[in-house]
Amino acid sequence: MSDDVVYPEYENLDLDRPAPHVLRITLNRGKMNTFDYQMHTDLSGIWPLVDADPEVSAVILGGQGRAFSAGGEFEMVQQIIDDYDFRCKMWKDGRRLVQNILDCSTPIVSAISGAAAGGGLAAALLADISVAGRTAKIVDGHTTLGIAADDHAVAIWPLLCGMAKAKYHLLLNEALTGEDAEKIGLVSLAVDDDAVDDKALEIATRLAAGAPSALRFTKQSLNNWVRSAWPSFEASLAFGILGFTGPEAAEGLAALREKREPKFNQRSYI
Numbered sequence: 618m619s620d621d622v623v624y625p626e627y628e629n630l631d632l633d634r635p636a637p638h639v640l641r642i643t644l645n646r647g648k649m650n651t652f653d654y655q656m657h658t659d660l661s662g663i664w665p666l667v668d669a670d671p672e673v674s675a676v677i678l679g680g681q682g683r684a685f686s687a688g689g690e691f692e693m694v695q696q697i698i699d700d701y702d703f704r705c706k707m708w709k710d711g712r713r714l715v716q717n718i719l720d721c722s723t724p725i726v727s728a729i730s731g732a733a734a735g736g737g738l739a740a741a742l743l744a745d746i747s748v749a750g751r752t753a754k755i756v757d758g759h760t761t762l763g764i765a766a767d768d769h770a771v772a773i774w775p776l777l778c779g780m781a782k783a784k785y786h787l788l789l790n791e792a793l794t795g796e797d798a799e800k801i802g803l804v805s806l807a808v809d810d811d812a813v814d815d816k817a818l819e820i821a822t823r824l825a826a827g828a829p830s831a832l833r834f835t836k837q838s839l840n841n842w843v844r845s846a847w848p849s850f851e852a853s854l855a856f857g858i859l860g861f862t863g864p865e866a867a868e869g870l871a872a873l874r875e876k877r878e879p880k881f882n883q884r885s886y887i
Contacts, residue, residue, distance in 0.1 A: 622670040629656040630663065631681065635818055637657045638674035638825040644737060648696075650680045651689035652736050654696075654707070659690070660740060661710050664717035672780065673833075675824040677817050678740055686737025688758055694870050695712025708858040711736070715850065717767055718743045719840050722833040724824045728817035729795060730810060734758040739769035742777065742803065743843075745836055746824075748817045749795030750810035755803065756792035759857065763869030763881065772843055772850035778803045839867035 622633055628641075629646040644650040652660075668671055678684055696703050718725070720742060727744035732754045743748055749755065761765040763870065766787045774783035778801040785791060799807035824832060849854045860866050865881055872879035 619766045622666050622672075624663070624666055625659075627659050629664075630861045631655075635677070636822045636825065638672060638676075638820070639677065640673045641677040641821075642848060643679050643681050644686050645681040648682055649684045649732065650682070650716060650737065651687050651690040653690055653693050653701075654710075655856050657693075657707070657714070657736050659738065661714040661717060664721040665729065667723050670723075673723055674827075674829050675821040676723055676725045676740060677728055677821045679817065680730060680733075680737070680777055682731075684731035685727075685729045685733040685741060685753070686735065687732045688735025688826075691870060691874055694762070694866075696859075697864055698707060698870065704858055704861055708854060711739075711768055711854055711857075712851075714739060715743065721870050722837055723871070724821075724836055726817045726821045727755050728813045729755070729804065730813045732756075732835045736768060737753045743769055746806070746820055747804040748806050748813055748820065749798055749804045751796040751807050752810055753798075753807075753813075754792050755795065755798050756790060757787050758790060760788060761790045762873065763855055763863075763865030763867075763879065764860030765856035767854045768843055769850070771853035774803070774847040776842055776846070779805065779844060791792055791887065798803065804835065805877070810814035 631643040633641050633646045635641050646656055667676055681758050697707050709823055714736060725744040727741040729741050729747060729749040730753055734756050735758055738755065757766050757770050774787060782801050786793065793803065795804060796808040798804040842872045868877050868881060
């Protein structure tokens, strides 16, 4: 019986093998690699295949062009607001993205260049080692849209940079450069912008040459820290999806489309 794993022909994920036992996954959807549903579900679903592939000992996740990913496209966000069934699909898919990355035993290295937000940022920060360009722009983006910070942030940001910094950046939606993100521990390493891909490949190559079982066992043990935050993550994901049903998400999306500051009603019964 063959151990070969067959990957689908993804529409917006480019796969190549730049070094022995290293798989590179590149987000490739327009100049900012914004997510539509297909790209989101493909990125959610690829990790069990990687986990089952005996020929892959390390993974690089990066973005084509000048951005890692600017987050969800406006049309997809509008559909989440308008369509209950689609909203449920996105809730399930967002949960699957985090779960599958956590359960993938293969070490993952993210290469963060340019803007990183939304689902793309979730995958980048859930990677085992994250390499960011010094001027990369990292921002969660959810509260500006008018919804709770879901996807990944409640589960992983407090572990990476501490509760005080997590609350500051998630509540105020304050962006960080890659250099600032390294200083607070949100990413593993910040390097010159033109060195991100080479550094990620260097790290992945070292991982791929290491003792595979020892690395996987260590990763899975460390990921239990994130799993211990699972109830908090589930709550944030549910609140995020609930927010799409209210007026704040509609106003947040309109403000983004019109390139203005949102005007939220300050009366709240929450």
